[in-house]
Amino acid sequence: MTVSNSEYLHKILLSPVYEAAVKTDLVKMERLSEEFGNQIFLKREDQQPVKSFKLRGAYNRISQLSQEQLDAGVIAASAGNHAQGVAYSAKRKGIKAVIVMPETTPEIKIEAVRNFGGEWVEVVLHGTNFDAASKYSRELAAKQGYTLIPPFDDPDVIAGQGTIAREMLEQQPDIDTLFVAVGGGGLISGIAVFLKQLKPDIKIIAVESDESACLQAALQAGKPVELPSVGIFADGVAVKLIGEEPFRLCQQYVDEVITVNSDEICAAIKDIFDDTRVIAEPAGALSVAAIRKYLQANPGVKNHQIGGILCGANINFHTLRYVSERCELGEQKEVVFATQLPEKTGAFRQFCSLLGGRAITEFNYRYANPKQAHVFVGLKLREGRKEFERITQTLTAQHYPVSDLSDNEMAKLHVRYMVGGRPIGLKNERIYSFQFPEHPGALMTFLDTLGERWDITLFHYRNHGAADGLVLVGFDIPPASQGDFDQHLEQLGYLFVEQTDNPAYKFFLSDIEG
The missing domain is CATH 3.40.1020.10 (Biosynthetic Threonine Deaminase; Domain 3)
Structure with a gap:
């Protein structure tokens, strides 16, 4: 459904989100401001009851339902902040909510949803990935009569997220440049459609992880296009396909797109901590990562009023060791x-x-x-x-x-921990990096699919608190059987990249005489 721009203003101004959400602080980042000679402000959406902005869109969407729809209940598919926003909203409304999550979802996230929703929420585990969970949620909605609450591609969800812009304009009306993280596009489209109508000169800069830049791909193609895969570190923005309605609004109102890598995100988490003593989740730190990158690339930009949004702080504690390890590279x-x-x-x-x-x-x-x-x-x-x-x-x-x-990601994730071993005379070694789903049996599925035809010559596993583990594996593959091996990899269904020509592998781990 397409909504006129003026109607979005109406929806945002009259949104009832404050029945559940709070008006969050806009704080000045003193250290970052001094470093770059600009006034830099951060919108603290970590202050929401569910620690992310997703509550706004979920509650606004549910608030627009008829009494009959409320009585029938709602459903959503999510393993992250959207699930918690829907659960909390359902509890505030006193309605049933079904949350479908992949079977691979960490227990800490499942418990968070149950805690926020209490007796009003039923968690259903289905499939090993989000796509399977999403498909099942649509099937349940059709079968049981639940109303599906989408995470981003819906005018009422977009309008709910747009209430952030309304607050920021009241708190700091002089902001001239705003950086906003993009996953499915609900946040930036709601903010942009509000601000650009009231303050047309403001510059809206979209920020994406370089491992999930679905808006950038859509703008280049002139339409939403599905990415073949997305990275796992900034899981809050790991979306393959931007929403249709968010894309329409982004085409009209977004001025620029910046992508940031994992190291730059880690540096931004540290920047936020240094200024606020708050630990942002990777997706929540995207805007600050882009602010640093933008100002480093444009040293002549001074005395501007710059804003960013800390859009979430639901970080897995074990991710912090990875953040600490990588932040100085990002800086x-x-x-x-x-x-x-x-x-x-x-x-x-x-x-x-x-x-x-x-x-x-x-x-x-x-x-x-x-x-x-x-x-x-x-x-x-x-x-x-x-x-x-x-x-x-x-x-x-x-x-x-x-x-x-x-x-070199392979060097930073794996090789630095493996310096110390080389095979002698292993001429047919091939190296692959994989993303393993973090659930029981993933390794056995891997081994059973490949069978016993090819010897494993190297194996290194890294987990940084995400839903997938990062694995580097070597195989002894005679040239005559390479075709059969490739077919087995396709059957496996895990994301993989061949790394045999990676210079880090050649320098430290390959056959010394090869």
Whole structure:
């Protein structure tokens, strides 16, 4: 259903969201403002009862239902903040809500939904991914007469999220640039349709994870297009296909799209913590990640009134170790690289002296042959990437070849923990990275599908608190059986990427004589 722009204003201004939601603070980020010479403000949607903005859209949508629809109950498919928003709204309205979640959903999220909804909520676990859960929710809605509460592609949901813009305009009417995270598009479309009608000169910048940039893809194609896959770190915005109605509004009102990577998101989580002592979830920190990236790329932008939205703080505690590990890379205060040291007395001392007293954060050494050793190095930076360019020139001039691994995900996720082992004479090794669903039996499914035809030569597993685990696997695959192996991978159904040509693998883990 298409709603006129003026009708959106009407819906937002008259929305009853404050029966359940609260008017959240708009706080100045003092440290970030001083660093970049601008006034930077953060909208604290972590202050909502469910710790995210999703409550606004869910409650507004439910509030528009007829009494007959309320009596029949509502249903939603979600493993995240939307589920909690619907559960809380149902409890406030005193109506039944069914929340369909994948069987792989962590128990902590299931319990959160049950706690927010109490006796009014029934949690149904179905399928091993969101698509299966979503399909089943639609089947239940048709069969049982429930009203489906969509997460973003609905005018009333969009209008509910748009109440954030109404508050921000009251709290800081001089904001001239606003950064907004994008998943399915409900948040940014609600905010943009309100602000652009009342303040046409405001710049609205959409922010996406570079692993789930569905708005950017849609704008390039001129229509919503489904991404083949999405990343798992910023799971709150991990949406393959932007909504039809959000896309229509974004086409009309969004001025620019910026994508950020996982390291930049981790740096933003730290920025938010430094200024507010609040720990944002990865998706909740997207706007601040983009603010830092935008201002670094445009140093002439000064004395502006800039806004961002902390759209959620439902972070898995175990994700923090990954955030801490990666934030300085995102801030460009650390670099990781590979180099070679000659196997001779004093080589390590000479190498360190060339670094000019800079702090080494990591040093992984592996004997390669009688003439040289390979090392994985982490180094603190004082002046960002330009400083590393000078270091590279210095090391190269002294015959220490440098391979920058700061943007190499396989190196950062796996190889840095594996420096220390090389096969000898293993000519047919192929390396693949996988996303494993975090549920019992995932490994056995993997092994059963591949059978016993190909020997596993390497296996490294990493979990950073997400719904999927990250796995690096090596196989001994004779060339004649590569076609059969590829067919087995397709049957498996897990996301995978071949990494055999990855320089980090070649440098530290491949056959030394290969």
